[in-house]
Amino acid sequence: MKDLFQQHILEKTQQALAILDSQKLDCLYIESGFPENYYLDDQPMLFKSNPHFLYFCPDDGQGHILKIEAGQAKPKLYFYQPNDFWHEVSSLTDSFWQDSFDIHVFNESQKIWPEIANKGRRMAVISPNPGHAVEQGCDPASNAVIQQLNWYRSSKTAYEIECIREANKRAATGHKKAKALFLEGASEIAIFKEFMNQTGAREADLPYNSIVAFDENASILHYQTPKQKTPHATFLIDAGARYKGYCSDITRTHVNDNAHPVFAALLTSLDLIQKDLCQEVAVGVEYVELQRKAFSKIADLLIETKVAFGSAEELVAKNIPFTFYPHGLGHPIGLQVHDVGGKQLNPQGDICQQPSDFPFLRTLRTIKENDVVTIEPGLYFIPMLLENLKVDPHCNKLLNWKLVEELLPFGGIRIEDNVVARSAGPENLTRQFLS
């Protein structure tokens, strides 16, 4: 990990210096930030570090400041260790990344900025709380700086890919246990807790709110509160882990013997469709093209299983796959589970044109070498969306309503992996740990 990190920080520092040069800046400060309190409360919200800080430094503590400027042998890391007997304080014990920085420990956040600001030089700061830096003459980083960093963040270094791989490995352990517990008849909440137990995560460590949903709850796309409910037939789990700030985002759907045979067949087929789509993650492919393929494959599947009638073209023309699959095929993943730059066209920050057939998509860019994206087709029976089809006379005739009614109690299916695009062919970071 140490060698990979050294390559990473060297490359990222050079990129940052080139950005500074292009923007006529002398130095860039990146602050990890401080947590805010809940409204009218003295309790802090869960702290999430500034992702631009984590991009350069894996320590996820608060109050640290990184300074990048030309002529430094290494980036300077001002490491915050307050004299605080109320809270645990960041310590310098994790050694693989420390040699890459010129580290200065400080303990008073109010006093640090006057000491470290290069007054009279052109300074930019990326911080969730930039007030103290601005008082010392820093400008909050311009959009041009942020967009260029975002562009570089989208293609992952070997170090970043290893972190995402490890995050996948950890989550896979939780997913395997979750499946076993579902087949034993455990409750949603018991599985949710056991997932945390297996991955060693506290809720604050999770990349996003885990979704643990049985039966009809699986048709609520972001079902947030796992309950005491035990399963009848189906189980959807969308849960990931983090490693050194990097996320995994994995979904699996399972059935037991009580599932409707058509629902079980849909699951088997969607799994094959998902694996095919993962194979199509390639350098130079527009993500929206994969979205279109997913739509037409889901239309074919609805016809094959007699959920719908007519031709796939007819279903797509009437936007019927959207009723069963009302979300995007996936997103970039990295330090943020929905990582930056999903629509970015170039380093300057121009945005891809929104295709008229997919006005809701957040991922539109052309896939580049070492981009990591999720591939997550789904197929759901969502009462609210099905009602819309019912009242449209043409669409109404294209659906096998008797079968749809039978399938409603089984909720839905989603299968999601994390895939690296490479010229030599895609690498699936999830399936190497989880079938």
Ligand SMILES: [Mn+2]
């Ligand atoms: Mn996802």
